[in-house]
Amino acid sequence: GAVVSQHPSRVICKSGTSVKIECRSLDFQATTMFWYRQFPKQSLMLMATSNEGSKATYEQGVEKDKFLINHASLTLSTLTVTSAHPEDSSFYICSARDRGPIGYTFGSGTRLTVV
Amino acid sequence: AQSVTQLDSQVPVFEEAPVELRCNYSSSVSVYLFWYVQYPNQGLQLLLKYLSGSTLVESINGFEAEFNKSQTSFHLRKPSVHISDTAEYFCAVSETGGSYIPTFGRGTSLIVHP
Numbered sequence: 575g576a577v578v579s580q581h582p583s584r585v586i587c588k589s590g591t592s593v594k595i596e597c598r599s600l601d602f603q604a605t606t607m608f609w610y611r612q613f614p615k616q617s618l619m620l621m622a623t624s625n626e627g628s629k630a631t632y633e634q635g636v637e638k639d640k641f642l643i644n645h646a647s648l649t650l651s652t653l654t655v656t657s658a659h660p661e662d663s664s665f666y667i668c669s670a671r672d673r674g675p676i677g678y679t680f681g682s683g684t685r686l687t688v689v
Numbered sequence: 690a691q692s693v694t695q696l697d698s699q700v701p702v703f704e705e706a707p708v709e710l711r712c713n714y715s716s717s718v719s720v721y722l723f724w725y726v727q728y729p730n731q732g733l734q735l736l737l738k739y740l741s742g743s744t745l746v747e748s749i750n751g752f753e754a755e756f757n758k759s760q761t762s763f764h765l766r767k768p769s770v771h772i773s774d775t776a777e778y779f780c781a782v783s784e785t786g787g788s789y790i791p792t793f794g795r796g797t798s799l800i801v802h803p
Contacts, residue, residue, distance in 0.1 A: 580732070608790070615698070617779065617793045618733075667732050676721055676740070676789050680732035 576602050576672035580681025587658055587688055595653045595684045597668035603648035604670035609641075612665040612683075624651045658688040691716040691782045695794035703802050704772055710765040710797045712754075712780035722763040723781040723791060724754055733779060739763065775801045 577600040587593050597607055605626045610618040622632045622643050630643035640662075642654040651670075655662055669680040696711040714720060721740050725733040737748040744756040754765045763780060777798050781791040 578732075583730070615796070615798070617795045620790065623790070665730075669733075676738075676783055678735075678791065680725075680734070682732045683730065685730060 576670075576677070576679040578604075578668065578670050578672075578679045578681040580668055580684055582684060583682060584685045585687070587686070589659055589688055590657055592654055592656045593658055593686060595655075595666055595668075595686075597651045597653070597670070597681050599649045599670045599672070599679075602670075602672050604651075604672065605648060607645060607651040607668055607670045608678075609643060609651075609653050610667045610669070612667060614665075618667060621653075655686065658686070660688045662686065663688045691720065691784050691792050693780050693782050693792055693794035695780055695797050697797050698795065699798045699800065701800045701802060702770055705769045707768050708766065708770050708774075708799065710778050710780075710799065712763045712765065712794060714761050714763065714780075714782040716761075716782060716784055718787070719785045721783040721785060721789075722754075722756060723783070724748075724752070724763070724765050725779045725781060725793075727777040727779065727796075729776075736765075736778070770799070770801050772801050772803060774799060 579598045607624040609621045621636045622630045624630045624645040626645045645651040667683045669678045672679045692715045694713045702708045723738045724736040726736045737746045739756045747753045752767045777796045779796045780794040783791040
């Protein structure tokens with residue numbers, strides 16, 4: 575089946591630094607990938623839709639300059655949290671469409687802790 | 690716009706007992722419905738989905754869900770749970786003919802006690 579690999583699984587960084595999270599589709603091409611943020615005991619909040627070769631589409635309230643998304647190839651999308659602050663600490667999950675418009679495969683998530 | 694309501698934030702149950710996790714949705718158009726399971730510090734795994742046809746859908750590990758259009762519900766059930774079923778369960782809805790991007794409910798934490 576379709577596999578989405580997300581790295582790193584955990585990262586701790588100092589306040590003010592930037593962190594890059596990678597999301598790769600291993601056995602299929604993903605023209606569209608999605609980035610979610612999940613707070614403890616809460617649902618997934620869609621942050622942005624990443625389209626290969628074009629600018630990402632951000633959801634209302636998500637800071638584009640803080641959460642930089644790059645989708646340079648059909649198998650890789652990256653999320654960079656710039657100038658991270660403790661309030662950015664969260665669980666970030668990516669997903670990719672793998673089977674038509676309704677087939678979604680999720681990565682294993684990244685636990686970001688900003689100290 | 691679609692929305693999903695999971696009525697129970699937490700459902701404790703004893704091993705081998707039956708369980709039902711409730712999900713109601715709201716949409717002005719036809720929908721696809723999904724249940725996902727999330728284990729601690731992991732991503733989401735698709736448990737089952739309703740696209741069309743039979744309103745009762747089943748997963749390979751004994752879960753089933755029934756699409757009820759009149760009650761706009763898609764409750765998840767299992768007749769006998771195991772300790773290993775302890776996880777977070779998310780109901781999601783996707784509108785047909787639109788972007789198909791799913792909207793997730795807040796999740797229900799299923800806690801199975803020995």
